[in-house]
Amino acid sequence: MNFLQGIELMAVIANGVFGIMLARSKRMDFAGVFSVALILAFGGGTLRDLFLDRTPLFWIEKAHYPVIIFVIAIVTSFFPRLHGGLGRLLYLPDALGLGLFSIVGAGYALEAGTTLFIAALLGVVTGTFGGVIADVICNEVPSLFRSAPLYATCSFAGCWVFLLLDRYTRLGEPVVLTAGVVTVVTLRLVALRWNWRLPEHE
Amino acid sequence: MNFLQGIELMAVIANGVFGIMLARSKRMDFAGVFSVALILAFGGGTLRDLFLDRTPLFWIEKAHYPVIIFVIAIVTSFFPRLHGGLGRLLYLPDALGLGLFSIVGAGYALEAGTTLFIAALLGVVTGTFGGVIADVICNEVPSLFRSAPLYATCSFAGCWVFLLLDRYTRLGEPVVLTAGVVTVVTLRLVALRWNWRLPEHE
Amino acid sequence: MNFLQGIELMAVIANGVFGIMLARSKRMDFAGVFSVALILAFGGGTLRDLFLDRTPLFWIEKAHYPVIIFVIAIVTSFFPRLHGGLGRLLYLPDALGLGLFSIVGAGYALEAGTTLFIAALLGVVTGTFGGVIADVICNEVPSLFRSAPLYATCSFAGCWVFLLLDRYTRLGEPVVLTAGVVTVVTLRLVALRWNWRLPEHE
Numbered sequence: 001m002n003f004l005q006g007i008e009l010m011a012v013i014a015n016g017v018f019g020i021m022l023a024r025s026k027r028m029d030f031a032g033v034f035s036v037a038l039i040l041a042f043g044g045g046t047l048r049d050l051f052l053d054r055t056p057l058f059w060i061e062k063a064h065y066p067v068i069i070f071v072i073a074i075v076t077s078f079f080p081r082l083h084g085g086l087g088r089l090l091y092l093p094d095a096l097g098l099g100l101f102s103i104v105g106a107g108y109a110l111e112a113g114t115t116l117f118i119a120a121l122l123g124v125v126t127g128t129f130g131g132v133i134a135d136v137i138c139n140e141v142p143s144l145f146r147s148a149p150l151y152a153t154c155s156f157a158g159c160w161v162f163l164l165l166d167r168y169t170r171l172g173e174p175v176v177l178t179a180g181v182v183t184v185v186t187l188r189l190v191a192l193r194w195n196w197r198l199p200e201h202e
Numbered sequence: 203m204n205f206l207q208g209i210e211l212m213a214v215i216a217n218g219v220f221g222i223m224l225a226r227s228k229r230m231d232f233a234g235v236f237s238v239a240l241i242l243a244f245g246g247g248t249l250r251d252l253f254l255d256r257t258p259l260f261w262i263e264k265a266h267y268p269v270i271i272f273v274i275a276i277v278t279s280f281f282p283r284l285h286g287g288l289g290r291l292l293y294l295p296d297a298l299g300l301g302l303f304s305i306v307g308a309g310y311a312l313e314a315g316t317t318l319f320i321a322a323l324l325g326v327v328t329g330t331f332g333g334v335i336a337d338v339i340c341n342e343v344p345s346l347f348r349s350a351p352l353y354a355t356c357s358f359a360g361c362w363v364f365l366l367l368d369r370y371t372r373l374g375e376p377v378v379l380t381a382g383v384v385t386v387v388t389l390r391l392v393a394l395r396w397n398w399r400l401p402e403h404e
Numbered sequence: 405m406n407f408l409q410g411i412e413l414m415a416v417i418a419n420g421v422f423g424i425m426l427a428r429s430k431r432m433d434f435a436g437v438f439s440v441a442l443i444l445a446f447g448g449g450t451l452r453d454l455f456l457d458r459t460p461l462f463w464i465e466k467a468h469y470p471v472i473i474f475v476i477a478i479v480t481s482f483f484p485r486l487h488g489g490l491g492r493l494l495y496l497p498d499a500l501g502l503g504l505f506s507i508v509g510a511g512y513a514l515e516a517g518t519t520l521f522i523a524a525l526l527g528v529v530t531g532t533f534g535g536v537i538a539d540v541i542c543n544e545v546p547s548l549f550r551s552a553p554l555y556a557t558c559s560f561a562g563c564w565v566f567l568l569l570d571r572y573t574r575l576g577e578p579v580v581l582t583a584g585v586v587t588v589v590t591l592r593l594v595a596l597r598w599n600w601r602l603p604e605h606e
Contacts, residue, residue, distance in 0.1 A: 031355045031358075038323070046253070050252055051461055053459040053460065056254075057253055060254075060316060066320065067319055070319075114467065115467040117471055117474075121442070121470060132541060136338055137334060137338060152435045152439060233554065233556045237556060240525070248455070257457040258456075258457065259455055262518060262522055268521060268522065272521075338540055339536060339540060
C-alpha cells in the first residue's frame with residue numbers, strides 16, 4: 001500500500017464518521033445513517049473515478065471500504081448521540097475528510113495525466129461533492145454554496161500547494177501529499193474559527 | 203431473452219407507469235410527465251451501469267425502452283387522472299418497481315464479479331435512486347430518507363435473500379430471482395400497511 | 405476544428421456567461437460564481453459523455469475550456485452586476501446555450517451510433533441538465549419542471565429538426581447543425597415572449 005492509498009483509507013474513515021455523526025444528529029434511523037455515511041465517504045471519489053474513467057470504482061475495487069463504514073455505523077449505534085456543545089466537534093472529521101479527499105483526488109488526476117488546473121478541479125470535486133450530494137438529498141442548501149466557510153476555496157488552495165510542490169520540487173510523495181492535506185485542513189479550521197468569507201460581489 | 207432481461211423489462215414498465223401516475227397527480231404537463239417517467243425508469247439502472255462500467259447503458263443498448271415509456275405516456279394521457287382514494291394505488295407499481303429493479307441490479311453486479319456486499323449495495327442503488335433523483339429534481343424530501351416506509355431496507359433485505367440463495371443453493375435462476383423480488387415487494391407492502399419504522403437513534 | 409467543435413466552444417461560453425450572471429445576480433462570492441459557471445457549462449455535456457462512454461470527458465480533453473470560464477469569471481468580476489430590468493437579459497445566453505448544447509449533444513450521440521430517438525434524448529440531457537443540476541444544488545425548483553417556458557420541449561423539437569435533416573437531406577453539416585440550433589433558440593424565445601405553456605393534464 002503506497003502513501004496515497006493510506007491517505008484514501010483515512011479519508012474514507014473521516015468522512016464516514018462525519019456522515020454517521022451528522023445523520024444521527026438529525027435523528028435518522030439506521031438505514032438513513034448508513035446511507036448518508038456511504039454518500040459522504042464515496043460520493044466525491046465516485047464522481048472523480050467516473051470523470052477520469054477509472055475502473056473499477058475505488059469502493060468496488062477495495063470492497064472492504066463499504067464494510068468498514070457498515071461496521072463503524074453498527075458499533076457507534078450503541079453510543080449515545082453527541083449533545084449540544086459536543087455537536088460542534090463535527091467540524092473536525094469534516095475538515096479532515098475535506099483535506100484528505102481533496103489531495104487524493106488531485107493525486108489520482110495527476111496519475112491519469114490531466115493538466116494541473118484540471119487536477120485541482122477534480123481535487124475540489126473529490127473533496128466536496130460527497131457533502132454536496134448528501135446535502136442535496138437531505139434537501140438543505142449545500143454548504144459548498146453558503147459563502148461562510150469557504151469550503152471549495154480551501155480545497156482549491158490546498159490542491160495547488162500539493163500540485164506545485166509536486167511539479168517543481170524534489171520533495172518525496174509523502175511530504176507533498178501531507179503538505180497539501182495540512183494546508184486544506186488548516187485553512188478550513190482557521191476560516192471557521194474567524195468566520196472568514198470571500199467578498200460578495202457588489 | 204433470459205429471465206433477468208424479462209424482469210428488467212417489467213421493472214422499466216412498472217417504474218415508468220409509477221412515474222407517469224405520480225407526475226400527473228402533481229398536474230405536470232406532458233414534457234414533465236415524460237421526464238419524470240424516464241428518470242424513474244432509468245435513473246437507478248443508469249447509476250448502476252456507470253458504477254459497473256457496463257457499456258452501452260441498458261436504455262441505450264435496448265433503445266426501445268425509452269420508446270415504450272413514450273408510448274405509455276402518450277396513451278395514458280387520454281385517460282383521466284386518478285382521483286382521491288384511487289391515488290393510493292400508486293404504491294403498487296412503486297413497490298413492484300422497487301423489487302424488480304433491486305434484484306436486477308444485484309444480478310448485474312454479480313455478473314460483473316463484485317462481492318456479495320457490493321452487489322447488495324448496487325441492488326439498493328438500482329432499486330431506489332430513480333425515485334431519489336426524481337424527488338430531488340422535483341424538490342421534495344426524498345422518500346428514501348423519510349424513515350417511515352423503509353424503502354432502502356426492504357431492497358437491501360431482498361437483495362440478500364437473492365444473493366444467498368444464488369450462492370448457497372442449487373435452485374435455478376428464475377427461482378432465486380423471483381424469491382428476491384417477492385421478498386422486497388412483500389416487505390415493502392407490509393411495511394406500508396402496518397407503518398413499520400426502524401427505531402430512531404436515541 | 406470542425407463545425408461541431410466550434411458550436412461546442414460557443415455553447416461553453418454562452419452557458420458559462422449565463423452561469424456567471426445568474427450567480428452574481430444572487431450575490432454569490434467568487435467561488436460560488438465560478439462553481440455555478442462550471443456546472444452550467446459542463447454539467448449537461450458531462451452526463452452525455454458518461455452515458456455514451458466518451459473518454460476523456462470533453463472538458464478534460466479540451467483542458468482550456470475550464471480555464472476560459474475561469475478567465476471570464478475573473479474579468480467580469482470587475483464589472484458591476486446587472487441591475488433591475490437589465491437582469492432580464494439573462495434569457496439571451498440561456499436560450500443560446502440551450503440551443504447550442506442540445507444540438508452538440510444530439511450530434512455526438514449520432515457519432516456514437518445511437519438511434520435517432522436516443523440521440524434526441526441525449527440532446528435534451530446535454531442542453532438542459534447543466535441548468536437542472538445548478539438549480540438543484542442551489543435548491544430551487546428546477547426550471548425544467550416548471551411548465552411555463554417549455555425548456556425541454558424546445559430542445560427536443562430542435563433536436564428532431566437537426567436529426568431528420570441530417571438523415572433525410574443532403575444538406576451539409578454546417579447547415580443542418582445551424583438549423584437545429586436556430587429552431588431551439590427561436591422556440592425558446594418565442595415561448596418566453598408569449599408565455600406559451602403545454603396543456604396541463606386534466
